[in-house]
Amino acid sequence: MTEYFVMKDASLKRYNTLRLDVKAALVVLPQSVEGMVAALRDFKDREIVIIGNGSNMMFDRDHYDENTVFIVTILLNDIELVNGEIVTEAGTRLNRLAWFACEQSLGGLEFCEDIPGTMGGALIMNAGQWQYAIGQYVKWVDVYNFETDAVERIIPDEDFFAYRHSKLTQMPVFILRAGLEAREGDYNEALEKMLYYRHERYVKQPRNFANAGSVFKRPKDKEGNSLYVWKMFDAVKLRGFQVGDAMVSEKHPGFIVNVGNATVADMHAVINECKKRVKDEYDVDLELEWRVIK
Incomplete structure (x- = not known):
């Protein structure tokens, strides 16, 4: 059985939620965790970019040559309950994780239902919403360490995860799978929470256009108080600002959307x-929450 598929001169449009029609000389789709490790070893001489759901990311160019290989993890989506833990592969979408937990009458992961990402990306940025984050549930993470050329298991300590951050960003590793705490819950309560979370997001966020989630991290003023990006954007008249088919959402200016065929x-x-308007008006430097592929 082939461990992974290779596509040449392929469009990445279907693999990023901004739907940018970027071309790549090499795109690899592993069929299993073993295939993922094989691909990482076979292409270790290239710049490797991992794409899960393609959310929370954008590109820095329109074309990537053979020096960059994109490994797409959408086929790594196995999830099961093993010895009281939820074991899930890196490409598992978070909404599938939430529904799996609900179906098993497990609680705590309802917040994942409408986060548009995969387990791998969620671990890297400690994805979450409200008072919840994925790091609160992680028992272990299996990774491929490209310095030691070995599959290793990480047991996170209490400082491993922070707000929208994990120590994985400073380690020479690629995520393969993870084990999550399986907390006892109630099916009906979990279902009700998930439907509520989805409703809240659909009411407030621009789901009618392609987007990659919230664009900027929440900044702080000089006194350390949190500032709301959307309020600053409204004050400097950015709501609806548009260049080509890229636009600051009119529904929620914390999002930049693709209203048609936006380019990089x-x-x-x-x-x-x-960034310029907020800096000029508030002397605040906005920092991207999106990952930019150089």
Whole structure:
């Protein structure tokens, strides 16, 4: 059985939630965790970019040559309950994780239902919403360490995860799978919570256009108080600001959306204008929450 598929000169449009039509010379789809490790070893001489659901990311160019290989983890989506733990592969989407937990009458993971990402990306940025984050549930993480060329298991300590951050970002590793705490819950209560979370997001967020989630991290003023990006954007009249088909959402200005066939240049132009206006008005430097693929 082939451990992974290779596509050449492929479009990444279907693999990023901004739906940017970026071309890549090499795209690899592993069929299993073993295939993922094989691909990581076979392409270790290239720049490797991992794509899960393609959310929370954008590109820095329109074309990537053979020096960069994109490994897409959408086929690594096995999830099961083993010895009181939820074991899930890196490509498992978070909404599937939430529904799996609900179906097993497990509680605590309802917040994952409408986060548009995969387990691998969630672990890297400690994804969450409200008072919940994925790091609260992680028991272990299996990774491929490209310095030791070995599969290793990480047991996180209490400082491993922080707000929208984990120590995985400082380690020479690629995520393969993880084990999560399986907390006892109630099916009906879990279902009710998940439907409520989804409703709240659909009411407030621009689901009618392609987007990659919240664009900027919440900044702080000089006194350390949190500032709301959308309020600052409204004050400097950024709601609805548009370059080409890239636009600051009119529904929620914390999002930049693709209203048609936005280009990488369109997206960067809108981002730069947002940063400039906020800096000029508030002397605040906005920091991207998105991962930018150089």
